[in-house]
Amino acid sequence: MEEDLRRLEAEATALLEAAADLRALEEARVKVFGKQGLVTVGLPQMKDVPAQLRPVIGKLANQVKQSVQGCFDARLAALEAAGKAAAGAARRFDPTLPGRLALPGRKHPLTLIWEDLVDIFTGFGFSVAEGPEVELSYYNFTALAIPEDHPARDGRDSFYIQGTTVLRTETSAVQIRTMETQEPPVRIIAPGRVYRRDAVDATHCHTFHQCEGLLVDRDVSFGDLKGILYATAQELYGEGAIVRFTPDYFPFTEPSAQMAIWYGREGICRDPNDPDARWLEVLGCGMVDPQVLANVGYDSETYTGFAFGVGMERLAMLKYGVDDIRLFFEGDLRFTGQF
Template sequence: MKNQIEEVKSKFLSEISSVEDEKQLEELRVKYLGRRGIIQSLFDKLREVPKEEKPALGKLLNELKELAQGKYNEKKLEIKGKKAKVESFVDLTIPGRLKYTGRKHPLTQTLEEIKKIFIGMGFEVASGPEIEDDYHNFEALNIPPEHPARDMQDTFFIEDKIILRTHTSPVQIRVMESKKPPVRIIAPGRVYRNEAISARSYCLFHQVEGLYVDEGVSFAELKGTLLAFAKQMFGSDVKLRFRPSFFPFTEPSAEVDVSCFICGGKGCRVCKYGGWLEILGCGMVDPNVFKFVGYDAEKYTGYAFGMGVERIAMLKYGIDDIRLFYENDFRFLDQF
C-alpha cells in the first residue's frame, strides 16, 4: 500500500502542475480530494492492513492529504491572481466600438441613379463582354483600321484583334445584331484605356451609353430625353447646351453641357467660371453603322449618347481627383 500512496502522490503532483483554469482545478479536487476520491479510497483500504502497519501507513496518508490540499489551495490562489490581472486591463468606462456599417461605393450609387432614371423613361439595361474583338469595338462602329479616330482611344491589346473594350458602344452593336427595331437600351459598364493616371484620367473607368432606334426617331427626341435626364440628375433648374462635335458613329454629333448646378450658371470654381459643365456626347446614329448590323437606313433612324460615370459623380459631389474612387480610403468613402 505504501507503493500505492507514493504512486498517487506522484500522479497528483504531475496533474496539478498542468492545471490552467478553475474548471480543471475543480475536476482535480473531486478526483483526489472528493468524498469518493482516490485519497479517500486509500483511507478506506487502511482498515484491511495488519494492525502493526496501520500507524505508519496512516501517517503517510495524512501527509498525502495535507500535501494535496495545500497544493490545491496554492493553485486556486494562483489562478485567481492571473484572472484578476487580466481583468485589471479591461477599462469598463471606455465607450464601446461601433461596428462598421458597409455602404455602396459612390460610383455604384451614381450608376444606380443613372440607370433608375433611364429605366423610368423606358430604356432596358444591356450588357456585353469587357474583352472585345476589334470588329465590334471599332470597325462596326464606323472606325476602320488606320482611322484617325482610333488615336483618341489608346487601347490595351490582349491579342492582335482582341482588346479590352474602350467604350460600351460594342454592346449597342451586339444588341442590334440580335434584335430588330425598335431598340431602346442603355449599356453601363467598365471600360479600359491606356492613359496616364492623373487627377483627371485613369486606366479604367465606367460608362453609360444609350441607344434608341425606330422609325422616325429625331434629334428633338434626343434633346428631350437628355434634358429629362439632366433635370432628374442635377435639379429641375438646369439647362442644356449642345455644341457641334464629331464622333465616327454618329452624324450629326454634339457635346452636351449642363448649366452649373453649383452656382446656377453664374460662374464658380467647379465650372471654371464659365457657367457650364460638360457631361456627355451624343448624336444621330450614322447610317454606315446600320449597314454593319443589317438595319435599313432608309427606314430607321436612331440616336445614341454616352457619359462617364466618374465624370458625373465628380461633378455632382464636387470631387477633384478621379483616383480617389480607386484608392479604397475609408476617410473618402465614408462621406457617401
C-alpha cells in the same frame, strides 16, 4: 366617546405620517391595524354603545376607520413613488451617450450614379445591357464605322491583347452586340468599365466607366435626343440645371453633339448670369450614323436612332464635387464613407 374617536384618528394618522420609508410604514401599519393596533382595539364595539347613540357613533367610527385607511394608502403610494424615483435616478438613461450601431455598409459613389442612370432610363423604357470588357475590335471599332487608320485604333490609345482583341475603349461596342441580336425598336443603356491607354493623374485614368445609351425606333429625332438628355440632367442634378448642346464629332453618329452643363463655384449652377460659372462638357451624343444601322442589317430609312455615351466618373465628379479621379479606385473608406 366622540372625543375618544377623534383622538384615535389623530394618533393613528400621526403614526402613519411619521413613517419615513416603507419599512417604517409597515411598522406603523402593525401599530394601527394589527391585532393590538390602535384602530383594531380602539374602535368601540356597537354592543357597548347605548342604543340611541348607535347611529351617530357607528357613522363616526366608520368615518375614522376610512380616514385612517385613506391616510395609509396615500402614505404607501407616496413612499413607493419616492422609492421608484430613487431607484430610477441610478438607472436613468443619458440620451447624450453615443448609440451603438452595427456599422452600415456604404455604396460606392459610382454605384449611386449607376443606379441613378438605371432608374432614370428604365423609366424611359430602356433596358440594361452588358457586354464583355475584353472585346473584339470588330465590335469596338469596325462595326461602329471607325476606319482602320483612325487614331483611336492606334496602339498608343488602346490596349491590345493579341491580334484583334482589345480592352474595350467605349461601351458603344454593346450597341453593336445588342443590334446584331435584336430587331428594332431598341432601347438600351449599357453601363460598364472601359479602358484607354492613359497615364494616371487627377483627371485621367486607364480605367473608367461609361454609360452608353441607344434608342432606335421609327421617327426618332435629334430633338428627342436633346429632350431625353435634358430630362436626365434635371433628374441627376436637380431641377433648373442648365445644359447646352454644341456640335462635336464621333465616327458613329451624325449629327454629333456634346452636352455641357453650367457649372459655378458651388457646383451645378442654376443662374445663367453667374459671372463665375462656365460650361463643362458632360457627354457626347448624336444620331446613330445610318451606316452603323446598315452595318447591323437595320433599314436606316425606316429606323432612326440616337446614342450617347457618358463618363460616369465625370458625372460623379460634377455631382459630388470630387476633384481627383483616383479616389474612386483606391478604396479609401474615408472617401467612400461620405456618400
